[in-house]
Amino acid sequence: MRVPLSWLVEAVPALAGRPATEVVDLLERIGVEVDEIVSTGPADVAGLVVGEVLSFEVLEGFKKPIRWAQLRVSTKDSDDAVRGIVCGAQNFAAQDRVVVALPGSMLPGGFAITARKTYGKTSDGMICSARELGLGDDHTGIMVLPPETEIGADAVELLGLHDDVLVTEPTPDRGYQLSVRGLGRELAAVLDEDFADPGDIELPAGAEPAFSVRIEDPLGCDRFSYRVLRGFDPAAPSPLWMRARLSKAGVRPISLAVDVTNYVMLQTGQPMHAYDLDKLASPIVVRRAAAGESMVTLDDVKRDFLGDEDLLITDAERIQGLAGVMGGAYSEISAATTDVLLEAAHFDSVTISRAIRRHALLSEAGRRFERGVDPAMGPVAIALASELLTTYGGAHAEGGIGSVGSPTPLPAVEIDPAGVSRLVGVDYDTATVARRLSQVGCAVAESAGLLTVTPPTWRADLIELADLAEEVARIDGYDRIEPVLPAAPAGRGLTRRQRRRRAVSRSLAYGGYVEVPSFPFQSAEVLDGLRVPADDERRRLVRMANPLSADQSYLRSSLLPGLLATVVRNVGRGLGDVSAYECGLTFTEPVGGRQPAPVLPGARRPTAQELAAQDAALPIQREHVAVAAAGAVEPAGWWGKGREFSWTDVMDAVRVIASAAEVDITVSAAEQSPWHPGRCAAISVDGQVVGYAGELHPAVCEALELPRRTVAAELDLTSILDAGEPDPSAPKVSGYPPATQDVALTVPSTAPAAEVEAALRDGAGELLEDVRLFDVYVGEQLGEGRKSLAYKLRFRAPDRTLTVEEATAARQAAVAEASRRCGAVLRG
Known part of the structure; x- marks a missing residue:
């Protein structure tokens, strides 16, 4: 996730004035990996000011319309307070406030501005578009600022062009870290400072919207929040500060409705979707897909669904979206949309994760849902988005926020604070344990020396003492854990x-x-x-x-x-x-x-x-x-x-x-x-x-x-x-000489040599020390289907020298056993 440092400062005022490297150290101290620090805008950017268009003249005789504009760039009474600038854009009028790059200034990307003669006029600077300022891809016209913007103001500071963006990589089980709210809470906790929670708001009152919603799969979706807004102006632009913040966060500004849902998602971690209400047919139904269903998603790709493995959002007429991953193309906000239905739901992380991999469709919403989203944040996100669309888009809410379904509350955990100290190896007092757990969002109550800890709605991973002890150690600082080298017990080597x-x-x-x-x-x-x-x-x-x-x-x-x-x-x-x-x-x-598999306890030996x-x-x-x-x-x-x-x-x-x-x-x-x-x-x-x-x-x-x-x-x-002897003993070595005899046997060609060898060993008895095959022969004189195997037999006794008669008797017994078991015949 890309997080502008200026946005984090809003949530944690104590970060103001701290360098980005220090904030990175704080994040990595609590287990949030930061891949890089990206500084927006060139370090030497200067000369960007706010100007007012006094008048303009349309230059004739060129292939495209060209304007020669007179702009006031300073309120001071000086010769250079008014500049003449050539501009090809047509979307500004007299009295508009715009961003002016004066000669000597530097735009993002190292583009230096100079005075130059063009179209028969001397252009004393440049009027900037959003793309030229690095604030989006819009290059169709110049950026028009609010009319109350001060003439001559420093546009670099106004637009926040100088900012540090932290590129973070959250741990897989901590989805709350994919939001300014989540990271801000962590930073406030580790600093032991105040946290301005953007989700701490009062929800608007009012009757539920006159639109029906039904959840048919409560395992896949346990909460669906929504609200109806009417009178929305689809042409209303997103405010400049929002576009700048989204661009820094790596999200392309598109339109006010889309920008607001993306902004609230980055702020709270709750993905949202805005529907064109006129294209919805009540009721909305959250259900599993049926075999053979398909839809076209917002990226204009047809998606074929695989039966009940996919979770869908539908209405009475069609599929409206692949739940938690991407919406459908049919009901997306368009230039004609005036009535909007906002949706913020909570989906099962496993279901969404499998859908992402099955359809090879990774979205920002899917990234958050597969890691876990706060089930209580849906109505809050709806309220925040409603206020923004009302303020900047002229919409008005029709009633309050509707909500279907109820997530299962997380169970409380009773812990002994001394158990935290034993697990971590640091002597924490009860007040420290309670404070640190409260800072990560837990509700803590003390009774009879024990703490009853209720995890916050966004921390379903806190289920036992070991999880809570890890949070205390993480926030209080791993550096407090003194390394102790355990005594190595005397080993016995490899078994x-x-x-x-x-x-x-x-x-x-x-x-x-x-x-x-x-x-x-x-x-x-x-x-x-x-x-x-x-x-x-x-x-x-x-x-x-x-x-x-x-x-x-x-x-x-x-x-x-x-x-x-x-x-x-x-x-x-x-x-x-x-x-x-x-x-x-x-x-x-x-x-x-x-x-x-049962879940083993973490506070005692199983x-x-x-x-x-x-x-x-x-x-x-x-x-x-x-x-x-x-x-x-x-x-x-x-x-x-x-x-x-x-x-x-x-x-x-x-x-x-x-x-x-x-x-x-x-x-x-x-x-x-x-x-x-x-x-x-x-x-x-x-x-x-x-x-x-x-x-x-x-x-x-x-x-x-x-x-x-x-x-x-x-x-x-x-x-x-x-197999084999668990404790082998040393072999007994006889000091007496061996007696060696050879034996050549004809056997069926299908008889394995290993079976013949085994028969010889069994027949010869204890005097046989070794058997070795030294010759295999196949020829016409042996007869069809026969082969000859020649073995060297070595006999030895542990207590005497063997006689020829003893060795011969053992050899004959071996041949007899091979004849009985393998059909062997002694060759002459």
């Missing part, structure tokens, strides 16, 4: 689980994979590209209540969508050889759904039951690790052809993960999306499948625009880290 978790990540990095963390958001459609079945647990997506993007409104149930998108992005940018990995959380909904209820409200969260690779693992060059990534490389990555996590894995053939059915392996730990690895399905590669034969793996790291 074994933490060490294994880090070892997994480091091992993959050492293996040539690049870690690429991604946002934990995804769309539901990305699972279609991965060919995930409808009944797969990855389809139980967790929908976010307020997503950053409409096309990524779910928490991820798998790491692969983000990881594969990284591969696609790198390949698209010319990096064809990619190997990446990610460790992160995945989220799925429980089968039976979840209960809403009970075990409350913490359990919080945990039960969470989705299922599992830590996963995933790798993906495409292109060449060994680049081609003068040394050779190179080698592309294959399923063997991703299986090596899986074994690296298992080794780093200190677990044993079992590999078996499997079918699982998004992998190729014939090139997919299931990875198991202690008999439980913890993930899959292999080559991606060609259809998946095509759908996601991945390179052909991209390989990937995804493992449940939580299950892997939970």
